Each structure stands twice: as structure tokens, then as C-alpha cells.
Amino acid sequence: MTALLVPLLLLLLAQPAQQEPWFSDVTDEVLPGVHVTCGSVTKDWILEVNGGGLALVDLDRDGRLDLVVVDGSTRERVLEGKKGLPPRVFLGRAGGSFEAAGEAWSMDGEGWGTGCAVGDVDGDGWSDLLLTQWGRVRLFHNSGGQGLEEWTGRAGLPVEGWHTSAAFLDFDSDGILDLFLVRYLDFDFGEQKPRGEAGATWRGQSVMAGPEGLEPRADLLLRGLGDGRFEDCTGRLGPASAAFGLGAVTLDVNQDGRMDLYVSNDSHPNHLWVAQEDGGFLEQAFAWGLGYGANGREQAGMGIACADLDGNRRPALLVTNFSGEPNALYLPARRPGTYREKSSRAGIAGPSLTSLGWGAGFLDANLDGALDAFVLNGHVYPEADGAGSDTSYAQADHLYVAQGEGFGVRPLTNGKRFVSRAGVLGDLDGDGDQDLVVLTLDGGVRVLRNIAPGVGRALVVQLVARRGDRDAPGARVELTIGKQRSTRLVSTCAGFQAARPAEVHFALPGSEKDWTLEVFWPGGGRSVVRGGKDSEGDASQNGSRLLVRVEQGS
Amino acid sequence: MRCWFFALMIALSCTVSASLPARQTPALEPGLQARIALAQSMEQLPQAGQGAWKDWDEEAGIDERVQAQYLEALKAWRQEDYPAVVLALVPALKTVPDYPACLHLLGHAQFRMRRHEQCVLLLQRLLRVAPQLVGRTRHLGHSLGQLGRTAEALAHYDLVLAAEPGDLQARRGRAVAHWRAGHAERALADLSKVVQSDPEQGQAWLLRATIWYDMEELEKARVAVGRARNLRPRDPEPAFLLARILLELGEKEKARTMEQIFKTLELERSVLRPLEGQLLIDPWNLDLLTRLVRAHQRSGDRPAARGVLSRLGRAAKRVGNKQVLAWVAEQQEQSPFR
Numbered sequence: 001m002t003a004l005l006v007p008l009l010l011l012l013l014a015q016p017a018q019q020e021p022w023f024s025d026v027t028d029e030v031l032p033g034v035h036v037t038c039g040s041v042t043k044d045w046i047l048e049v050n051g052g053g054l055a056l057v058d059l060d061r062d063g064r065l066d067l068v069v070v071d072g073s074t075r076e077r078v079l080e081g082k083k084g085l086p087p088r089v090f091l092g093r094a095g096g097s098f099e100a101a102g103e104a105w106s107m108d109g110e111g112w113g114t115g116c117a118v119g120d121v122d123g124d125g126w127s128d129l130l131l132t133q134w135g136r137v138r139l140f141h142n143s144g145g146q147g148l149e150e151w152t153g154r155a156g157l158p159v160e161g162w163h164t165s166a167a168f169l170d171f172d173s174d175g176i177l178d179l180f181l182v183r184y185l186d187f188d189f190g191e192q193k194p195r196g197e198a199g200a201t202w203r204g205q206s207v208m209a210g211p212e213g214l215e216p217r218a219d220l221l222l223r224g225l226g227d228g229r230f231e232d233c234t235g236r237l238g239p240a241s242a243a244f245g246l247g248a249v250t251l252d253v254n255q256d257g258r259m260d261l262y263v264s265n266d267s268h269p270n271h272l273w274v275a276q277e278d279g280g281f282l283e284q285a286f287a288w289g290l291g292y293g294a295n296g297r298e299q300a301g302m303g304i305a306c307a308d309l310d311g312n313r314r315p316a317l318l319v320t321n322f323s324g325e326p327n328a329l330y331l332p333a334r335r336p337g338t339y340r341e342k343s344s345r346a347g348i349a350g351p352s353l354t355s356l357g358w359g360a361g362f363l364d365a366n367l368d369g370a371l372d373a374f375v376l377n378g379h380v381y382p383e384a385d386g387a388g389s390d391t392s393y394a395q396a397d398h399l400y401v402a403q404g405e406g407f408g409v410r411p412l413t414n415g416k417r418f419v420s421r422a423g424v425l426g427d428l429d430g431d432g433d434q435d436l437v438v439l440t441l442d443g444g445v446r447v448l449r450n451i452a453p454g455v456g457r458a459l460v461v462q463l464v465a466r467r468g469d470r471d472a473p474g475a476r477v478e479l480t481i482g483k484q485r486s487t488r489l490v491s492t493c494a495g496f497q498a499a500r501p502a503e504v505h506f507a508l509p510g511s512e513k514d515w516t517l518e519v520f521w522p523g524g525g526r527s528v529v530r531g532g533k534d535s536e537g538d539a540s541q542n543g544s545r546l547l548v549r550v551e552q553g554s
Numbered sequence: 555m556r557c558w559f560f561a562l563m564i565a566l567s568c569t570v571s572a573s574l575p576a577r578q579t580p581a582l583e584p585g586l587q588a589r590i591a592l593a594q595s596m597e598q599l600p601q602a603g604q605g606a607w608k609d610w611d612e613e614a615g616i617d618e619r620v621q622a623q624y625l626e627a628l629k630a631w632r633q634e635d636y637p638a639v640v641l642a643l644v645p646a647l648k649t650v651p652d653y654p655a656c657l658h659l660l661g662h663a664q665f666r667m668r669r670h671e672q673c674v675l676l677l678q679r680l681l682r683v684a685p686q687l688v689g690r691t692r693h694l695g696h697s698l699g700q701l702g703r704t705a706e707a708l709a710h711y712d713l714v715l716a717a718e719p720g721d722l723q724a725r726r727g728r729a730v731a732h733w734r735a736g737h738a739e740r741a742l743a744d745l746s747k748v749v750q751s752d753p754e755q756g757q758a759w760l761l762r763a764t765i766w767y768d769m770e771e772l773e774k775a776r777v778a779v780g781r782a783r784n785l786r787p788r789d790p791e792p793a794f795l796l797a798r799i800l801l802e803l804g805e806k807e808k809a810r811t812m813e814q815i816f817k818t819l820e821l822e823r824s825v826l827r828p829l830e831g832q833l834l835i836d837p838w839n840l841d842l843l844t845r846l847v848r849a850h851q852r853s854g855d856r857p858a859a860r861g862v863l864s865r866l867g868r869a870a871k872r873v874g875n876k877q878v879l880a881w882v883a884e885q886q887e888q889s890p891f892r
Binding site for chain 2 (some may be wrong): 388
């Protein structure tokens with residue numbers, strides 16, 4: 001009898017319990033009617049399936065996050081010689097709402113917009129915007145928080161190709177931001193054939209062609225010159241095969257203080273570019289165990305989340321993949337210099353198998369001190385709604401909540417299905433916890449407010465560097481409470497075609513005051529802030545949000 | 555038709571680790587027959603009442619009302635024509651709702667085509683009408699696992715193994731599910747029983763190695779993956795794992811060599827896998843079969859090439875394609891295995 005009861009009990013446990021959502025869709029209240037377009041809804045071409053980009057950045061430094069939405073285009077516009085749909089800026093307002101920015105912030109449409117990166121390219125103290133496209137890469141200079149000025153013409157950026165994600169980093173430690181550009185594949189409406197004519201099938205159904213059968217493009221490295229211009233130095237990247245690149249993050253994989261790069265590649269092993277002493281990079285994903293899935297299979301890497309989950313300064317990587325493949329969670333192994341793919345044991349593999357993941361990020365959703373993760377989902381093939389596909393076109397987005405040594409999954413919002421793509425975290429309403437902005441393919445830009453039952457307070461850290469980008473990308477921030485250490489790396493790179501605020505978030509338990517914050521500045525130097533004393537920095541309390549601003553050398 | 559289950563269970567000896575092709579593949583449109591079969595959703599089949607077939611005796615032979623269709627489906631199964639299995643059995647199940655033999659074979663055809671939700675639906679219906687057949691439904695566990703429904707898979711494997719303790723594939727499937735549920739020790743216990751009963755189970759050795767590697771017990775992992783590699787020399791997965799183990803043991807030269815072997819095997823697999831995936835739903839496609847023969851020939855896997863060649867010959871004969879038949883004969887003439 002027991003032999004039968006145990007399986008039945010397990011079956012009961014397997015049924016998803018009714019769970020209160022931790023994020024609430026507040027789009028109608030704070031950002032109504034913002035839609036994006038990415039080609040036809042039938043998705044006849046691969047260019048139509050990846051969607052556009054997002055950035056959350058305080059462009060006017062009013063203390064509220066502003067939103068940049070990178071829109072796409074249509075084949076008809078391209079063939080008629082019309083410009084793509086324009087990128088748009090929405091300025092943050094009180095309570096986490098947005099309003100369309102005025103003329104000074106407007107940008108013309110140009111190519112087929114894909115992604116966004118944020119960095120202060122000329123060191124004037126204001127965050128600039130870099131937009132990726134199917135088309136040339138564009139640069140917009142932030143004119144002292146008063147508006148944007150296009151600097152593309154003088155910037156020396158690539159003038160053609162399909163660029164997806166981009167990452168700013170200072171690889172040569174000269175205090176000037178450099179640029180890594182992820183590229184996908186060669187695409188031309190004149191040369192490629194649409195769904196139905198291309199002969200591509202998926203599960204017996206005719207679908208758009210690619211990426212297999214199309215030509216992948218190698219990624220690019222550009223050196224910043226400090227005045228908004230860049231020069232190509234891709235030669236500093238060591239040998240690696242060209243791949244269908246989609247996502248990128250900066251990280252310090254070996255804790256040597258130099259920024260490395262991790263790139264998710266579609267249908268190709270992922271790349272890990274490890275920075276060398278001579279300013280070059282070597283691709284070492286296989287050696288680190290970060291190139292393939294646990295079974296040695298290349299996967300269809302889309303987005304990436306990266307964070308130190310256990311305070312050992314060694315970052316974990318979560319890579320979102322195609323349906324039928326688990327999202328991959330790479331955790332540092334005991335032996336330095338190597339990783340294990342642990343998605344199964346961490347409880348991420350199973351729930352992700354029938355989903356196709358895109359944007360992802362680690363966050364402490366309920367401020368309990370353990371990092372959770374969000375994953376945005378949605379298929380590339382509308383045909384996924386057909387019988388026997390084991391998946392669907394619109395899918396529920398997931399929140400993986402830290403539980404013990406793994407994660408438990410719950411729907412991100414109310415379980416409603418979307419065809420989601422890029423996503424970016426930021427504290428929109430100033431209450432300390434991180435909210436989320438999501439781009440829906442051919443749909444609305446959604447704002448999801450964090451309503452998780454908060455356990456602790458948020459400690460938000462903003463850095464002010466003495467030179468270069470004042471946000472100090474590449475700085476490491478460590479919070480120590482008793483014997484517990486948490487670390488964050490400052491970066492604006494949000495993993496998939498998106499840019500996030502440079503501030504870092506920690507959780508403080510209850511009324512804890514006995515904490516120490518250490519900042520390890522890029523290029524050397526360390527600052528310390530102690531809880532309750534504020535020996536360095538500037539702290540302000542707002543509800544459950546404690547904001548600490550740390551200036552280098554102050 | 556007696557003992558049809560035993561014959562079928564032998565035919566169904568497929569792997570637990572079957573998984574979906576990652577992306578679409580450029581190929582010809584599947585045949586109309588396959589498209590019709592694939593468009594059918596199993597939800598629409600008429601249902602019998604719960605326990606309606608609880609007294610059904612698997613040894614009693616096939617009901618004569620569906621015998622012709624069942625035989626047609628079985629023939630198609632043997633020819634690896636799974637869409638034809640669907641087309642034969644759907645009318646049979648409309649005639650005799652939830653007839654166990656038909657549900658069982660149809661569920662397995664869906665599994666083979668990697669349509670796991672459909673397989674789950676059919677095999678759960680089978681258990682609803684004929685719970686006495688639980689020992690024959692390990693594929694339900696496999697499909698639940700493929701859908702990420704690990705807890706349900708585990709529960710089902712427990713039921714299967716309670717009825718059929720000697721079912722090694724169910725036991726291996728349960729090990730996979732235990733592993734995915736984070737129960738490494740339970741997975742290892744099941745795998746230990748599998749390899750004790752059948753030391754030739756390469757997949758079981760590989761999973762043991764994977765678990766030990768994950769636990770950073772490198773020497774144990776090395777021994778197990780060595781066994782897996784001997785048993786599955788053309789499989790890139792053991793080569794991948796061995797390369798990783800050697801690297802972490804500091805044997806860099808050996809690791810580099812194994813990494814190259816892995817990459818060669820992986821490249822071969824990247825060609826073979828999409829073709830094999832396409833053939834599951836378009837089994838008579840001469841172009842796909844020809845490409846598969848050539849791919850096996852290029853990789854030097856002559857037994858596999860010979861097997862597909864023979865299948866290509868049958869496919870060409872079916873449509874009277876003399877050109878392809880001549881090519882098949884020419885290739886068979888050149889084969890040293892004749």
C-alpha cells in the first residue's frame with residue numbers, strides 16, 4: 001500500500017500550488033500604450049523574431065530612472081526605403097510612472113533597432129546611449145541631461161550588420177570606456193527566402209529559416225578614444241569561430257580585477273573571453289566548462305544573467321535557451337577555474353524545458369538576502385501553437401525563487417502568457433526593491449512592479465568614480481554583515497539587448513546596522529562605508545530603501 | 555497476435571535521453587500524409603469510461619473490429635513510419651474507444667516522434683481504462699521527464715517498477731528523474747542496479763559518470779565514463795565528459811586530444827541529429843535518407859550507413875525511383891560488410 005501511496009503523494013506535490021504573484025503588471029497606470037514592432041506577426045524571416053531593446057538609466061540625473069525603448073521595423077519599410085521605427089525615451093516621474101520625453105530627447109528612426117547599451121563614453125559625467133540595429137551602430141551623446149545629440153557619424157562604429165547586444169567595459173584600464181559588440185548573422189531580404197519558400201521545417205511545420213544554414217558573424221571589440229570615437233581592435237580577441245551571438249555580460253571570472261566577457265550564442269557553444277595581461281582576450285569557454293550544456297551539447301543561448309550567488313566573488317551564470325533545452329545554470333566548482341552546469345539540481349532545468357527563454361537577471365526579489373532570478377519566455381515560431389509541439393508561442397514568464405541550495409519556480413506575474421524578449425531590472429518607484437520592464441514582441445512594453453513580501457530592507461549603492469565613467473563600471477562592491485558576504489559587480493550590461501542602471505542592490509535584514517560596505521574601484525583603490533557611521537559616502541533613508549552614494553577618494 | 559506486447563516491447567527499446575532537436579533544419583516539406591497525422595490532436599479521440607478495459611487480457615489477441623488497422627500500424631511501426639501509425643490507429647480508436655493495444659502503440663509512436671504531451675495524454679488514458687497495464691508504461695515516465703514534470707515522472711516510474719521491477723529502462727529513467735530532482739544518491743542507487751543487471755548499458759554508465767563529475771568525484775567519474783565511452787564510441791557525450799575530467803585532473807595533453815575527439819563527434823552529430831529528427835515525421839523522404847547515408851559514410855560509421863541504405867532502398871522501391879535504387883545497389887556493392 002505504501003508503495004502506491006508515496007507516488008500519489010508525489011503527484012499531489014507536483015501540482016503547482018496557487019501562488020500569489022510577486023510582480024504586478026502596472027503598465028496601464030505608468031506606461032500606457034507603448035507598443036513595439038518587429039516585422040510581420042507571421043514571422044516569415046529570422047530578422048522578425050528577436051525583438052528590440054530596453055534601457056533603464058537616469059539620463060537627466062533627477063534621481064528617477066528613465067526608460068529607453070528601441071523599436072524595430074518591417075520588411076515593407078525596408079523595401080520602400082523608409083526609416084525604421086524611432087527609439088523612444090520616457091522620463092521617469094514620481095511613483096514609478098513614465099512620460100514621453102520632449103523633442104530634446106527624440107531620436108530618428110534609422111535601421112531595424114535591436115538593443116541598447118549605456119555608458120559615459122566621453123567622461124563628462126552623463127550617461128550616453130548606444131543603439132544596436134540591423135544596420136549601423138548608433139551613438140547618442142547625453143548633453144548634460146538636457147537631451148540627446150547623435151554622434152554616430154564621428155564615432156567610428158560599424159556601419160552595417162546585425163548587432164544584437166553590446167557591452168561597455170574598460171579593457172585597457174585607461175579610464176575610457178571601450179565597447180564589445182555582439183553580432184548575430186548575415187541577413188538580407190534579397191538573398192534569404194521567407195518561411196514557406198526556404199524549406200525550413202520545425203516539428204513538421206514550415207517555419208522561418210535560420211540561424212542554421214545562414215552565415216554567423218564574429219563579435220567586435222572597439223577601443224574608446226575618450227571623445228565619443230572608437231577604433232576597431234577586434235584583433236585583440238583571440239581565435240574563436242564566428243557564432244550566432246545574442247547576449248553578453250561583463251564579469252570577472254577569475255577575480256584578477258580585469259573585466260572578462262561572456263557571450264551567449266544561438267545554436268553554437270557560448271564564448272568566454274578572458275582578459276589577458278597584455279590587453280587581449282582569449283576564448284576559454286570549454287576550459288572553464290561554460291561552453292556547452294551538461295551533456296556536452298551546444299545550446300541555443302539567448303539571454304544571460306550573471307551574479308555572485310554565494311558571496312565567494314565567483315559569478316554564477318544563467319543562460320536561457322531554446323524550448324526542449326533547459327536553461328543552463330553554471331555554478332563555480334570547488335576547484336578554481338572551472339564550472340558545473342547545475343540547472344537540474346538547482347530546480348531550473350525542469351520548469352524551463354518547455355519554454356524558450358530570453359532576457360534574464362538575478363535579483364533579490366523579496367530582500368531575504370538570497371538572489372532569485374527572472375526569466376522571460378516566448379517562442380520564435382508562431383507555429384509552436386500547433387498540435388504536438390510540446391510548447392506554445394506565448395509563454396508564462398518565470399521567477400525562480402531561491403530555496404535552500406536551489407530554486408523554486410513561480411509565474412512572474414499572474415501566469416498570463418506573452419511573447420517576451422528583453423527585460424531590465426530597476427527600482428522604478430524608489431521603494432528599494434527591483435521592478436522590471438519587459439519588451440513584448442509585437443506588443444506592449446510592460447512595467448512589472450515588485451510586490452513581493454519583503455523580508456528586509458534594500459541597500460542601494462551608487463558609485464561616483466573620479467575618472468572615466470562616473471558610474472564606475474567594473475567596480476566590485478562587497479557587503480559584509482557578520483560573517484556573511486555578498487558581492488556585486490557594477491555593470492550596465494543586462495544580458496540580452498538591454499542596459500540596466502549602474503547602481504547595485506543588496507538586502508539588509510530588518511533593522512541591521514552593523515554592516516560594512518567595501519568598494520574596489522576599477523584601476524585600484526578601495527573605499528569603505530560602515531553602517532550607522534557613514535565614514536565615507538552619503539546615505540539617505542527612504543522607507544525600506546537605504547541609498548548609499550560612494551565617491552571615489554572622498 | 556498473441557504476446558503482442560512482448561514483441562512490441564522489444565521493438566520499443568528506445569533511449570530515455572531522446573530530446574528535441576534544438577532548432578529547425580533546412581529540409582523538404584514532409585509528405586502530406588505526415589502533415590495530416592501531425593495535425594491531429596489526441597484530445598479529440600472518443601473516451602471510454604474509467605476502468606472500461608480493466609479486465610482486458612493482453613494475451614487474448616486483438617479485437618477483430620480493429621485488427622486490420624492495428625496490423626497496419628504495427629507494420630508501419632516496424633518501418634519506422636510513425637505518422638502512418640497515427641493514421642492507422644486514430645480511426646481504430648474512433649471505432650473502439652480507448653482500446654488498450656491501440657492506445658499503447660499510438661502513445662509510443664508519439665513518443666518516438668518526440669511529441670511528449672501527446673504521449674502523456676494517450677498513456678494516461680491507457681492507465682485510466684486499463685490500470686493493470688501500468689508495468690508497460692515506462693514511456694509515460696520518459697515523456698513526463700522530457701516535459702520537465704520531474705515529480706510526476708518519478709511517481710510514475712515508482713508505479714512501473716512496482717509492477718515490473720526488472721524493467722531496466724524504467725529504472726534508468728527513474729535515475730534520470732531522481733537526478734533532476736536533486737537526489738543524487740537515489741539516482742546512483744538505481745543506476746548501480748541497472749549496470750549490475752546489464753553492464754552493457756552505456757547510458758547508465760554515462761549518467762553515473764555525470765553525477766560523480768557533478769559531485770567532483772573525478773576518479774569515480776573517470777572510470778564510469780571510460781565504460782560509457784567503450785560502449786558508445788560514436789557518442790560525443792562521453793568524450794565531452796572525459797575531456798572535462800582529464801582537464802580537471804591536470805592531464806592537459808590527454809584532455810586536449812579528447813576535446814578534439816569530442817568536437818569531431820559533435821560535428822558529426824550536428825549533421826545526423828536534424829536529419830534523424832526530420833525522418834521521424836517524414837520517414838520516406840528520399841533526399842533526407844540519402845543525406846543520412848552520406849553523413850554516416852563520411853563519419854566512417856559503416857554499419858549505420860548500411861542500415862539507412864537498406865531503408866533508402868525500401869523507400870525508393872515504394873515509389874519506384876530507379877535512379878535511387880541504382881545508387882543504393884552501387885553503394886551496397888562497395889560495402890565491405892556485404
